[in-house]
Amino acid sequence: MLALDAAAYAGPWRYRHPGEKALLAVGLLGCALLLPAWPGGALTGLTAAAVLLGPAGLPPRVLLRAVRAPLLFIGTGCLPMLVAVSGPGSVRWAPEGLATAAATAGRAGAALLCLLLFAATTPLADVLPRLHRLGVPVAVTEVAALIYRMLFLLLDSARAVRQAQAARLGYRTWAAAHRSLAGQAGAVFVRAFDRARRMEEGLALRGYTGSLAVVTEARRPSAAFVAGTVLLLAGVVLAAHLLPTATALLTDLPPVADR
């Protein structure tokens, strides 16, 4: 199972309206992107992490596992900023790149936490049927919903096929692993289209003639949550602007007082 998906269904914000969680997460994401990395980005990241681990109730274990791969990308992606090339073979350390690298890593790290704030609290089951309100064609949202349903079936198949192959020594050598992987992809492909065919028949029996419309669970938006979100966002923006001024004042004042 996918840990973020499972967390979204298990968490305390499960029954909140997806719109209000989107407002909070995307609002914070905007702060992370648009405010200067220091201190705005850092503040945003801290806020997102605090909300995620606090009221949103995400187990720290899940959070740590989720950030591993993206952090690896961020780390690798920042390395080239620390060197400069002026021509073939002439490479030098570029200490001036450190600021860019730090700002980028900070921004990306904060943004990642904002993304997780949405992903780990908002079930796609609540999001997909509402996407057409944002102008996405219904056919596309219905296809997306089918992808969402089928990908779990296929992930299970892929996992089971891999285990069966491993049991029959399918990953012993590099060549065997390639053969196994092709078999795995092929088996999943055949399963995918078998699933589609069978689901077509199954849905025809339920009266499918072209529309997959369903009624969505009612989710009442909470005025308090929205108000809290707006306050929090305003607070982050304000703090991001005041903090440099305040620190500047604090660091500037003593010398002034000395004189």
Next chain:
Amino acid sequence: MSPPLVELRSVGFGYEPDRPVLTGVDLAVPAGRRCAVLGPNGGGKTTLFRLMVGALAAGDGTVLVDGAPLRRTRSGLLALRQRVQLVLQDPDDQLFAATVFQDVSFGPVNLGLPEPEVRRRCAEALDALEITDLADRPTHLLSYGQRKRVAIAGAVALRPALLILDEPTAGLDPYGVEALLRTLDGLHARGTTLMLATHDVDLAYRWADELVLVASGRVSPGVPGTALAGGDLLAGARLTPAWAPLVHRLLDRTPGLAGARPRSPDELARLLAGPGDDRPAR
């Protein structure tokens, strides 16, 4: 007297021109029945069901619904689907939506019912299948047994008069089978006529009030329970005998137990243990 819900009259069908899967099928399902369809894999059970719900067009013969010939037009089929629903063996063939509630709502929404009525129907179907607590759960995190119930609820939400279930107990453990049968009894008590396919001869014997045998392209309705004790009919359908009718014959030869009719091992165990001795064998 009201006509049968669904009736087949000398119906024949084959997927390929000269290889008939079913021939000369005469079968009537009156309202109120609990009908078990027994037969081997590949014997034609699923084809029979598909003919009854109009998913396949009969090659020969006539399919009647409420006494009137089935019209295979859009509106004819739409009317049929509100009278007869088929639940397939693998729930993953019929569940497509992200949550249980969304999935169950599909049929009523598709009928064009207003939203409050859709919600009412869903609540009713979830209640009938005893899965109200699952309503908000994502489909992909359910167990197999739970998904089976959701698939049945999706059909029940259309309020069919006849509900046909293809191997509903396959893949369930004994406890799951008993729980599902109790739920089906509840549906039956609410007035739904039931028809189910099974390989389990003992299950058919103890649950059904009509037995239909489907094998090698022939459909034999009205099979007596005693025929499940063995014999050519059963062997021809590649089925093993049921324990229960044999045990009944054995009981009739056992002093003090003649006439006892346990239909499950549990009942037999109870008969043999304590209360069974209330008719002391002297």
Next chain:
Amino acid sequence: MSPPLVELRSVGFGYEPDRPVLTGVDLAVPAGRRCAVLGPNGGGKTTLFRLMVGALAAGDGTVLVDGAPLRRTRSGLLALRQRVQLVLQDPDDQLFAATVFQDVSFGPVNLGLPEPEVRRRCAEALDALEITDLADRPTHLLSYGQRKRVAIAGAVALRPALLILDEPTAGLDPYGVEALLRTLDGLHARGTTLMLATHDVDLAYRWADELVLVASGRVSPGVPGTALAGGDLLAGARLTPAWAPLVHRLLDRTPGLAGARPRSPDELARLLAGPGDDRPAR
């Protein structure tokens, strides 16, 4: 005396830190057994099997193979996989090559055997499963029962000493079940130790020479056949009693039939019909 093929000593396991699936498992599978593992869905049967084939690492305790602790290194697992093979319930999860022969040859090819030896092993496995005639058929055009056999052949081609089958009879009709059991008996006669999971208490009773109950995280080996007639152990495992042991008790109370031990309804039918009367009830 040779050590058990596989032995678990106070093994515990959980997929998540504080939710154990199995605890304190002590189980030994000596060579030559026909062992049936009974238990409800979600009770831990599959987890037990995956621990035995090294697909999962035991949280606590030790897994011994041929008396030596299992090393979870590349070579340790390689050796294990040539001794113990697990066949999963759904054959589609295990068939990934285009034709039956290619699929069955997967294991031997991965072992790095020379081609003539690969062919010999495949021919042997196909023969053991009685599917030699299917060798060149594409796997996806086979029936469910045939696919099950191909999946088993794929494991048999590695010549395991212990073959574990997860619900091999699920989805088969009674005839298919009997045919598969006969085939498994053939494998057993060729020297393969067998272990299978099933929900079917009567099947376990008549086929196995050792019964293991797996329920709510506990594994109870050496369950006597009489325990399948009912009682707390069985009820705790959410299983219904088997007919056969109850019928045996009943037979002992029936004049002229005491001591008869039919293990299937077929045998009971024969006993009650003709030859059963060779001990006339007077």
Next chain:
Amino acid sequence: MHIAEGYLPPVQAAAWFAVSTPFVVHGARSLVHEVRANPEAKLLLGASGAFAFVLSALKIPSVTGSCSHPTGVGLGAILFRAPVMSVLGTIVLLFQALLLAHGGLSTLGANVFSMAVVGPWVAYGVYRLGRRLGGGLGVSVFFAAALADLATYCVTSAQLALAFPDPDSGFVGALAKFGSIFALTQIPLAVSEGLLTVLVIRLLTRV
């Protein structure tokens, strides 16, 4: 390799949305059209998208011993058409962001351009060209999949180079730097993906 959430400067992230949108809208239009003509296509598209998601989650062994994931864009574009892949790819990228935290919302535009627009079109173009030049199925599929994989990573490198030009040599130097990290190391993996795709296509044409 998806560009992580928040990695690109906001203006560039927005620009990539602007670049990708026409392709995705075009893809969505042809999807809506196809589904209207043929309702069953919805299920096939659902299965294709789910397959693409799962494919990108498979672990592919590389010659260097490390593991990576196939992009799957080559296989997808050969099996379906490039415009449809652009919309399916967008859905899959959104799911990867929300279910796996691979990629992100702000970088969706950039990732869509490399993986759901350029990759599929390269695969489709190379495959058609290969077939027209008389290349066998295997050869055409190999180059289509391998080059689509490489093209995807080259575009990603270019996107990063545009965002973070080298202090001495600007875009060109940055392209060399990011390219050597993301695209050069990808060559063996592209070869792996090419071989894998040939094996899958062979398997599928045989059945």
